[in-house]
Amino acid sequence: MHRLPTLLSGIFLVFLISWLGLVAYPVTQLGRLTPVPDPETGGTLPAVYGGQALAGQRIYATEGCISCHSQQVRQTSVTSSDIERGWGTRPSVARDYLRDSTAFLGSRRLGQDLSNVGVRLPNAKWHYIHLYHPSAVCPGSLMPAFSDLFIVRKIQGQRSDEALDLKGSDAPKPGYEVVPTAEAKNLVAYLLALRHDYPLPEAPVKKAGAAQAK
Amino acid sequence: MSHHTLPHQLVPGHEPVDSKAIDASIRLPVMILFGNAIHWLVIACLLSLVVSIKLIAPGFLGGISFLTYGRLAPMARDLMLYGWASQAALGAGVWLMARLCGRPLGGGDGQGMGGMLLRTLIISATVLWNLAVLLGTLAILAGYSTGVEWLEYPNWASAMLLLSFLLIGIWTVLLFDRRSNPRAEVAQWYLVAAFCWFPWVYGTANLLLIWKPVQASAQGPIQSWYCGSILALWLLPVALAGIYSLLPRLLGCTLNRRNLATLGFWMLLLLGGWNGMERLIGGPVPAWMTSAGVVAGVLFMIPVAIVMINIFGMSRNAENLATQSIPSKFLFMGAYSVLGVGILGALVSLPDISASLRFTGVTEGKTQLWILGAISLPLFGVMYEAVPQLLGRDCWNATLSARHYILTIVGLWMLVGIMVLGGLFTGLALSDPTVSFLNITSYSYPFHLMECAAQLILLAATVIFGANITRALAADYLLNKKHR
Structure with missing residues (x-):
């Protein structure tokens, strides 16, 4: 040598x-690994992301969401606390990440796990308010406000359907409204598409009753 | 410190070159690497402080998109890895290799035409490295991060880093074959291995995750392999080369148990790549992979123990006086940190412990102990020894050096201690699903507060170090100007 x-x-x-x-x-x-057929819809599992969600995945990457959020529900042989916390109905498997461009597994949980955030929190309006000012809906949250993903503008004629229902000090001046930008809409579309509650051959979903008993 | 801390035996046909001539041949590139590394370290520590403040006051510098936690945290981490640690390791590696091999860079006496061309090439490479770090950092700031942990730089920046490394690394590895000592030291092996591994590890990970990403279902193991390897197979071997080569010479004794050191080298090589898999225990990968990670994490104690036996077996016959010098103090504390990462790594590799602590501050504390302790402390030691020799005079301000040492040690142990302790609390709370997540966040507040204090101490330490090197370089510049 x-x-x-x-x-x-x-x-x-x-x-x-x-x-x-x-x-x-x-x-x-x-x-x-290949997708498996979805017997319910005739599509495939995991489902393909829509165009907005795909663009939102880029925002998730560039904003560094992975610094605080993981996307993995751990095997029950190691810990059952991820499932008990409601972060998923079954452990994550490799096939779940098939449609992603990057596997955002994450290594810290300063915020909650997001593998099934679309199942847990399916309301887009909630996500907009949460992104605009996290502690308005989660008091004490460590998450920074992503107010840059929104614009405050003067109401032209009728108030926009997309305008955020903000309360208290967050509310804009009278005659003004806060609306999400395209980036915010894409990011929320991606978050809502994060659903891994379907069964896979290697990861069956336990009966709902068993999970709720906890 | 004598100018001949690195003597060498004679080999026929490979007469050693005077150490001053060797230093002259690599002085400029190594000083560029050291100087820039230290200044990136100051910026990285400043960003780390801002990041830790954001955890106690999420509104701090709020509303500015490019100053959110999600952008600053990866900037700080990547500056620590590529701006500071990798660059300092490059400089330390080139200097140690040239001195241990007794050859100037570029062949002959290092003064010929070839030597000059090579030197120009290597200096250009060091500039390229810093340009890549600067542009990569700005790209994250501007919202072009790749979102892959520790590989956030865009594809062009990572390609620049790899090219720059290859331009410097090839010559360093080739020095080994032209060395003047017939029997290579373990330190030389570590250097050859480290300089081969970085391109392999960094190239593979970037190719498969950034440049031409593979299907994401396969990315998890590659990400973990990269995070484990970059620390254990690139940065740690250079740090160990510093410990193994400089400590015996500084203390004036010989390294006993060479065969054991050799075994340690091969063990580290074998386990280093698997070590990162504990980052995926319970994760979406085949079970055998994480099992291998558990085994590797525990067995990693063997090469760590061998380093301890080598270092402390040697220091027993050392004189106390010699241990007082700043380089040897840093090298010793570096060795203790290696022990620390070995023990902490083995503990968090155990599935039962990983189950509650994997996503908490314990993981972060372990990473900090790796980068700031096991890797940075020996690199500080090498710098304190190398720079006076490269500049040809004792250039350090003793007060600043002593303050840098004490503040670094205090800040490091405080930071790691707080992160591990805070991680234990949050980990236990996280495993109890009846405790709400926001409740856990509020428990962690005092720990985040103390983390800020520790980061502040570390920032003070690095600013002092930065002032020390700036002072030395400025004095050197003025001296040269006068001579001209």
Whole structure:
């Protein structure tokens, strides 16, 4: 091992082991997972993202949501607390991420897990208010306000259907309204599309009664 | 400190070159790397402080889209990894390799035409590295982050980093074959390995996650492999090379148990790549992968123990006087931090512990102990030893050095301690579904507050370090001007 080629070969061989296991294997095995047919709708599972949700996924990446939010419900063999907290009905599996461009698994939970946020909080209006001023709906939340994703404008004629119903100090001046930008709409479309409550062959969903008993 | 802390044995045909000539051949590139690394470190610490303030006052600097937590936190982390640690490791690696091999960079006496061309190339590469860090950081700020943890730089910035590394790294690895000592030291092995691994690890991860992303169902293991490898297989080996090569020379004793050190090297190599898989325990990957991560996390204690046996087996016959110097103090504390990451890493690899602590401050505290402790402290030690030799005179202000040392140690242990303690509390609360999430957030407030204090101390330490190097470089510049 005192000659460079010998040392390099040794280094190469030993390092190859983890590369084969953690890079080559996932690429060739997990990377070839395919969607399964959805018997209920005739579509596929996981469902394809709509155009807005796909654009929203980029916002999720560039705003660094992953710094505080995970997207994974852990195996019950490790902990059942993720499911008991209502973050999902079954553990996440590799196939769940098939439609994503990036797997936003996350490593910290300064905020809640979002793998099933579309199931848990299906109301777009709630998300707009929450993004505009998080502590208005979640007192004590650490989440920053993404007020830049909204515009405050003068009401032209009739108040927009999209205008946020803000209360107290958040409410705009009389005659003004707060409406979401295209980015906010895309981001919320993506959040609402985060639903992994369907059964997969490798991840069946337990009967609803069992989950609610907790 | 003598100018000959790195002596070498003779090999026929490979006469060692005077250490001053070696230093002269690499002085400019290494000083560019060191100087810029330290200044990025100051900025990274400042951003880390702002980020920690945002956790106690979410409205702080609020309403400005590019100053949200989600953009500043990855900026701080990437500056720590690429602006500071990787750049400092590059500089330390080039200097240690050239001195250990007894050869100037670029062959011959380092003064010929080839040497000059090579030096120009390497200096251009160091500029390219810093340009990539600057533009990558601004890209995150401007909202072009990739959203992949630790790989947030856009594709062009990461390509620039890789190219820059290759331009510097190839010559460093080739030095090994032209070394003057027949029997290579373990430190030299660590350097060769580290300089081979960075391009491999960084190139693979960027190719498969950023440049030409694979299907996201396969990305989880690659992300974890990258996070584990970049610390354990690139930065840690350079830090260990510093510990293994400099400590015995600073203390005037020899490294015992060379065979054990060799075993430690191969063990680290074998386990380092798997080490990151504990980041996915219970996650959406095949169970055997996380099991391998658990095993690797626990077995990682073996190479860590070997480093401890080597270092403390050696220091027993050392004189107390020598341990007082700043470089050896930093190297020793670095060795203790390696022990710390070994123990903490083994504990959080255990599935029962991971179940409650995986997404809490314990994970963050462990990462901080890795980057700021096990990696940065030895790199500080190498810098304190290298810079006076490169500049040719004792350039450090002793008061500033001593303050930098004490504040770094206090800030680091406080930060890691608070994060681990806070993580324990939130982890236990998170495992109890009857405790609401917002309730847990309010429990963590005092811990976030103390984190701010620790970040402030660390910022003070790095500002002092920054002032120390700026002072040294300014004095050097004035001295050279006078001579001209």
